[in-house]
Amino acid sequence: MPNRNKPCSLIVDAESAHTEVLHALLEKRGLNPIVCNNLADARDLLETRSRSIAVAFITLDLDDGEGLELLGGSTPFYEDTEIALMHDVDDPVRARRGIAHQASYFFCKPLDEKFVGELLEDIKQEWTAESEEVGEKLNCAVDQFGLMRGNSSPMRKLYRVVRKVAATEATVLLVGESGTGKELAAQTLHQMSGLDGPFVAMNCGAISAELAESELFGHEKGSFSGADKQHAGYFERAEGGTLLLDEIGEMSMDLQVKLLRVLETRKFRRVGGTKDISMNVRFVSATNRDPETAIHDGLLREDLYFRIAQFVLKMPPLRNRGSDIQGLAQYMLNELNEVNDTAKYFSEESLSALVSYPWPGNVRELKSAIERAYIMADQQLEREHFPDGQIDLVEAGDYLRVSVGASLEHTEKKQIMATLASFDGDKKAAADSLGISLKTLYNRLNEYEAP
Numbered sequence: 001m002p003n004r005n006k007p008c009s010l011i012v013d014a015e016s017a018h019t020e021v022l023h024a025l026l027e028k029r030g031l032n033p034i035v036c037n038n039l040a041d042a043r044d045l046l047e048t049r050s051r052s053i054a055v056a057f058i059t060l061d062l063d064d065g066e067g068l069e070l071l072g073g074s075t076p077f078y079e080d081t082e083i084a085l086m087h088d089v090d091d092p093v094r095a096r097r098g099i100a101h102q103a104s105y106f107f108c109k110p111l112d113e114k115f116v117g118e119l120l121e122d123i124k125q126e127w128t129a130e131s132e133e134v135g136e137k138l139n140c141a142v143d144q145f146g147l148m149r150g151n152s153s154p155m156r157k158l159y160r161v162v163r164k165v166a167a168t169e170a171t172v173l174l175v176g177e178s179g180t181g182k183e184l185a186a187q188t189l190h191q192m193s194g195l196d197g198p199f200v201a202m203n204c205g206a207i208s209a210e211l212a213e214s215e216l217f218g219h220e221k222g223s224f225s226g227a228d229k230q231h232a233g234y235f236e237r238a239e240g241g242t243l244l245l246d247e248i249g250e251m252s253m254d255l256q257v258k259l260l261r262v263l264e265t266r267k268f269r270r271v272g273g274t275k276d277i278s279m280n281v282r283f284v285s286a287t288n289r290d291p292e293t294a295i296h297d298g299l300l301r302e303d304l305y306f307r308i309a310q311f312v313l314k315m316p317p318l319r320n321r322g323s324d325i326q327g328l329a330q331y332m333l334n335e336l337n338e339v340n341d342t343a344k345y346f347s348e349e350s351l352s353a354l355v356s357y358p359w360p361g362n363v364r365e366l367k368s369a370i371e372r373a374y375i376m377a378d379q380q381l382e383r384e385h386f387p388d389g390q391i392d393l394v395e396a397g398d399y400l401r402v403s404v405g406a407s408l409e410h411t412e413k414k415q416i417m418a419t420l421a422s423f424d425g426d427k428k429a430a431a432d433s434l435g436i437s438l439k440t441l442y443n444r445l446n447e448y449e450a451p
């Protein structure tokens, strides 16, 4: 574990007039800046130092390639590193590509020193505060932020962004696999925003294309057969509050055009209505598809994406959340005990074994596994109370038990997932320990994620 009390920072830029200013800002905050003039030097540095880099400023165009090449599918950056992209002029397309990966900010040069200074102050504080908590990682207590639970570093990072974004009017797109807590995050955003109105969720995938328009906009009496009274749509019901557009990639293209217009004008008209109604609603959208792919496949309009995704929040999959798996499991069991007035508990073996399973259904799957095991167990929740395959290969502690005859593929997957979990989701550290390249690890994880 690196010494996170001594964070450093990275500037990837060859323009000396610019790097000097940034260097001074970083130095002033004790963030030990390192300057790399090209991608090759940056890559070399990341090989050895990635875990101690608190923040990186990367310019888009360098002599040996594009700054974005440092991000992408197999980013060598540590997941806690805050990344800011920079360019001489606005470049929304490349900014979006970066933000779809690990970048959080895009700045035009010259940087606004006041804003960047405040940001650095925040990063410095968070980075040093977290280093004090590292030793406590493996106890099973879970922090709660709004409605979300978990204290792994990906979750803490998410909490920080949610806290900052909640107070603004920015639209937010939550991207994450099924069961990662997108709806819970949207509710938390609403809670933290201080808005007085209600939280309303519309599942775009669950409403037929014909009805979706009247569900969203409402309708006037008699506007179509069956419309026997006036109906308030989701926009009206969410007035003064937050509207979650869930599974936004499932919305018909027609309706996406209409929604875009509403987002631009902040006005809408009921189906069959003649007057515009102004609205004051905060929009949050969610999807379990990768937005870039959804745009490419013609499922999501690019112009709508720009409107709904001023901030993209990525929900970490449970398998990347290290000790959160056990923390959440324990928390869920405590809740069941409380409701039913029981005192059931995990065997040490079953609790430690849970981390080796990749949990493709994420927190939802964990919850149903715990509920099932709770019902099956008289007192102690044992391995046999969990469905086959979920925790079958792991013994207590740091060992895997491999059934003779199990396929190599299955065994390799268990080994990889358990190692990753033991490094708290740190892919670089896990790959090093497994003796494989980071790229190979990413390839495997992608294969496991494939449906």
Ligand SMILES: Nc1ncnc2c1ncn2[C@@H]1O[C@H](COP(=O)(O)OP(=O)(O)OP(=O)(O)O)[C@@H](O)[C@H]1O
Binding pocket: 147, 148, 149, 150, 176, 177, 178, 179, 180, 181, 182, 183, 184, 185, 288, 363, 364, 367
């Ligand atoms: N961080 C968390 N802490 C506590 N419970 C959680 C957390 N994340 C998810 N859950 C629980 O897991 C279940 C699934 O969460 P949620 O519905 O928010 O996921 P989702 O990402 O919207 O899933 P889907 O894509 O399938 O709609 C819910 O019961 C929720 O309460």
Ligand SMILES: [Mg+2]
Binding pocket: 182, 183, 246
């Ligand atoms: Mg959902």
